[in-house]
Amino acid sequence: MTTTQTSNQDRLIRILEPSAYRGMLHWVDPEDGHVSDVHVARYAIEPETSVEAYSKIYPWEDGRNRGMVNEITGYLVCHALGIPQPARAFVAYVPLREICTPDSSPMIRQLAEQRAFYPAFCTQRLDGKSAAYRLPRIALPGLINDVKAWDKLPTTMAVDDQIANVDRHLNNLIRLGSKSFAVIDNGILAAAPREGVHHWTVDRLDALALFRNRLCEHVFNYDPPNKVVSATLGEAQNCAPAVDSVVDELEFWWSQLLSGEDYEKFKSFILERTSQIEVILRRRYNRLL
Numbered sequence: 001m002t003t004t005q006t007s008n009q010d011r012l013i014r015i016l017e018p019s020a021y022r023g024m025l026h027w028v029d030p031e032d033g034h035v036s037d038v039h040v041a042r043y044a045i046e047p048e049t050s051v052e053a054y055s056k057i058y059p060w061e062d063g064r065n066r067g068m069v070n071e072i073t074g075y076l077v078c079h080a081l082g083i084p085q086p087a088r089a090f091v092a093y094v095p096l097r098e099i100c101t102p103d104s105s106p107m108i109r110q111l112a113e114q115r116a117f118y119p120a121f122c123t124q125r126l127d128g129k130s131a132a133y134r135l136p137r138i139a140l141p142g143l144i145n146d147v148k149a150w151d152k153l154p155t156t157m158a159v160d161d162q163i164a165n166v167d168r169h170l171n172n173l174i175r176l177g178s179k180s181f182a183v184i185d186n187g188i189l190a191a192a193p194r195e196g197v198h199h200w201t202v203d204r205l206d207a208l209a210l211f212r213n214r215l216c217e218h219v220f221n222y223d224p225p226n227k228v229v230s231a232t233l234g235e236a237q238n239c240a241p242a243v244d245s246v247v248d249e250l251e252f253w254w255s256q257l258l259s260g261e262d263y264e265k266f267k268s269f270i271l272e273r274t275s276q277i278e279v280i281l282r283r284r285y286n287r288l289l
Contacts, residue, residue: 024041073186077250083152083182154231161211229281236277
């Protein structure tokens, strides 16, 4: 794998200047269940191109908050594997005082007292709604059947084990049409949200561990049929070439957002899981090595 760093213009995930921010539209509905602070805003991407984007602010917390590096890692790997997701992702500097509305959190108000701008991970707004958004329980079996018929389900199950995404619940799928979805939200990797732990630490970065695969859990109760297991194992063969295609940009962002042992351990964790993904999946689904 090469390590050549790419320029801002060449990267899939660009860094926008503060002047690109064109105004806040609204905070997302708190019933969406986001762990981070998320609002929708308009951004100027090019002189004649503007987009509406979901903007997630992950406070630094002296390096304990891993949300930004997780999101970028997940977006780039999903892109490389051809999984539908928002067409654009970028890092933008959000004017904190402008988003200090009555609906903003204490964290946002506290940050606004300390600085004028703060970086946010942004993804272009998709035309669609979260698959399970306020869906009555009686309708869940129909939704799950649609997800089972989604042609990118095996790829998504494989990549969630590859990057240890432990929080791909049904509201992190956006319905694009009948039996067609896009993925959002890679903010929680290699952590234990059910135990109140939302950020990885280096001691949790076991490259061969079977982390929670929430999508497989919700759709198949961890017991997918043989044809799905076979398809998932088949997609696993694409994981290493896919990461090779974006490794320059991954290493750029890892080096910018992590330092010292955190950088080395996380890089090693993702690359080793990628190289061993078929072994991990065979262990998960009790298939002979």
